[in-house]
Amino acid sequence: MSKTIDFYFDFVSPYTFISFQQIKTIKFKQDFKFKLKPILLGGLHNLHKITAPAFVPAKARFMIRDCKMICEKYKISFKFNSYFPIKTVDLMRGFLIAEEDGIANEYIDKIFEALWISGLNLNDQTIIDKVLKNLDINPKTFALRLSNQNVKDELKKRTQEAFDKGIFGAPTFYINNKVFWGQDRLEYALAESLK
Amino acid sequence: MSKTIDFYFDFVSPYTFISFQQIKTIKFKQDFKFKLKPILLGGLHNLHKITAPAFVPAKARFMIRDCKMICEKYKISFKFNSYFPIKTVDLMRGFLIAEEDGIANEYIDKIFEALWISGLNLNDQTIIDKVLKNLDINPKTFALRLSNQNVKDELKKRTQEAFDKGIFGAPTFYINNKVFWGQDRLEYALAESLK
Numbered sequence: 001m002s003k004t005i006d007f008y009f010d011f012v013s014p015y016t017f018i019s020f021q022q023i024k025t026i027k028f029k030q031d032f033k034f035k036l037k038p039i040l041l042g043g044l045h046n047l048h049k050i051t052a053p054a055f056v057p058a059k060a061r062f063m064i065r066d067c068k069m070i071c072e073k074y075k076i077s078f079k080f081n082s083y084f085p086i087k088t089v090d091l092m093r094g095f096l097i098a099e100e101d102g103i104a105n106e107y108i109d110k111i112f113e114a115l116w117i118s119g120l121n122l123n124d125q126t127i128i129d130k131v132l133k134n135l136d137i138n139p140k141t142f143a144l145r146l147s148n149q150n151v152k153d154e155l156k157k158r159t160q161e162a163f164d165k166g167i168f169g170a171p172t173f174y175i176n177n178k179v180f181w182g183q184d185r186l187e188y189a190l191a192e193s194l195k
Numbered sequence: 196m197s198k199t200i201d202f203y204f205d206f207v208s209p210y211t212f213i214s215f216q217q218i219k220t221i222k223f224k225q226d227f228k229f230k231l232k233p234i235l236l237g238g239l240h241n242l243h244k245i246t247a248p249a250f251v252p253a254k255a256r257f258m259i260r261d262c263k264m265i266c267e268k269y270k271i272s273f274k275f276n277s278y279f280p281i282k283t284v285d286l287m288r289g290f291l292i293a294e295e296d297g298i299a300n301e302y303i304d305k306i307f308e309a310l311w312i313s314g315l316n317l318n319d320q321t322i323i324d325k326v327l328k329n330l331d332i333n334p335k336t337f338a339l340r341l342s343n344q345n346v347k348d349e350l351k352k353r354t355q356e357a358f359d360k361g362i363f364g365a366p367t368f369y370i371n372n373k374v375f376w377g378q379d380r381l382e383y384a385l386a387e388s389l390k
Contacts, residue, residue: 048251056243058363062374069383168253179257184379188264 002193004033006174008162009108010041012088014067014080015183016171017116020108021076022186032190036104038095039159040088041170047163054085070183079119086115086122093151094132097142103135110135197388199228201369203362204303205236207283209262209275210378211366212311215303216271217381227385231299233290234354235283236365242358249280265378274314281310281317288346289337298330305330 007023009016026032045052053059064080071078091111098107114120114131122128129139145151162172166179173180173189180189202218204211221227240247248254259275266273286306293302309315309326317323324334340346357367361374368375368384375384 048253049246050251050254051244051246056245056363058243058358058361058374059245061361062363062376065373066376066380073383163253166253166256168251168257178260179253181257181261185261188268 002032002190003175004035005189005193006037006172007034008037008039008167008170008172008174010039010088010170011091011111011115011122012041012085013170014063014078014084014116017112018067018070018074018076018078019171019173019183019186020112022074022183026186026190032193036095036099036108037158037162037174038092038099038155039162039167039170040092040155042089043156043159044163044168044170047159048168050168052085077117079117081115081119081121083119083121083123088122089155090146091122091128093146093155094142096151096154097145098135098137103137106135197227197385198370199230200384200388201232201367202229203232203234203357203365203367203369205234205283205365206286206306206310206317207236207280208365209258209273209279209311210265212307213262213265213269213271213273214366214368214378214381215307217269217378219304221385227388231290231294231303232353232357232369233287233294233350234357234362234365235287235350237284238351238354239358239363239365242355243363245363247280272312274312276310276314278314278316278318283317284350285341286317286323288341288350291346291349292337292340293330293332298332301330 007020009020011017023034027034042052053063067078067080094111095104095107098104110131111122115122120127120131122131132139132142165174167174169181171183173186175189175192176195178192180186180192202215204215206212218229222229237247248258262273262275289306290299290302293299305326306317310317315322315326317326327334327337360369362369362376364376366378368381370384370387371390373387375381375387
């Protein structure tokens with residue numbers, strides 16, 4: 001029996017979207033188990049003093065083509081979001097609320113889809129509200145819950161916990177106390193989960 | 196017929212060593228052509244204001260295990276150099292001299308081997324001199340030529356040229372004006388070379 005792989009994610013990361021789509025296919029086909037681990041990637045980078053690829057122009061240019069290339073290879077629907085980098089802090093806090101309400105899977109699916117398949121501008125609250133309504137979430141109630149200090153603290157806490165485990169980027173697969181960083185390390189994490 | 200792939204390298208990078216070993220196997224088996232493109236990775240990172248993984252403790256820890264993992268998968272002899280990061284500026288300038296003398300292939304092979312298979316401390320001039328002697332290079336003459344301003348300028352020039360092409364890391368495969376960054380992008384570069 002395979003062990004559960006912790007999947008650290010932030011919606012902001014296109015490579016994380018790609019591996020999330022791969023995970024969905026894998027879960028469908030085989031007996032691999034994943035646990036969703038929300039973090040704030042910007043906060044994690046700050047803790048490590050890492051400059052995100054989005055802020056190194058040559059890296060950012062490469063990343064756009066690289067993501068498309070990988071998605072062509074794996075036949076994953078993908079559109080590089082032209083509003084990248086999106087501020088995802090509220091979307092990530094929203095995941096914690098979705099978790100509480102038992103709709104975590106639907107939420108992660110729809111937000112990733114909005115960002116990296118539809119390429120929507122989720123910096124725009126009107127557009128976020130539409131996506132939330134499609135999830136049967138009331139945007140007003142949601143906004144109120146987002147502003148709760150406990151929710152803010154919880155995301156910080158989980159990001160700190162990731163940092164403490166040596167996690168420094170997304171996607172990260174974590175299994176048997178080992179960090180597997182990057183979309184192309186999924187296969188190594190799968191192998192590790194069978195050990 | 197496949198087009199020539201430019202291979203940007205610096206001895207300091209373990210992932211570059213890994214892809215160099217893969218390239219040797221590929222060249223032996225198939226009709227792919229590579230051109231060796233020496234750069235100073237530290238200089239290139241400075242131009243982009245990139246902090247190398249070696250200087251982000253969590254990344255550096257991951258990299259050691261990650262390299263071993265990849266080498267196990269591809270059955271590549273590998274020892275993470277315990278003196279990492281090695282100062283490679285003279286070793287890279289040395290490549291330019293080896294190029295002039297028509298021994299570039301032997302030189303790159305032996306220096307990579309010393310660093311990433313034998314794990315030698317190439318911060319130590321005595322050990323470098325031994326490696327040079329094994330290449331039938333006279334260490335004294337070599338040291339004199341290394342100190343030549345033209346050689347220093349040439350490495351700077353080549354690093355600047357790489358920067359101007361949008362190259363920001365090593366290994367980079369460059370073909371059809373496209374950057375393919377990272378050991379695990381070799382297969383994409385190979386596919387591109389057949390277009």
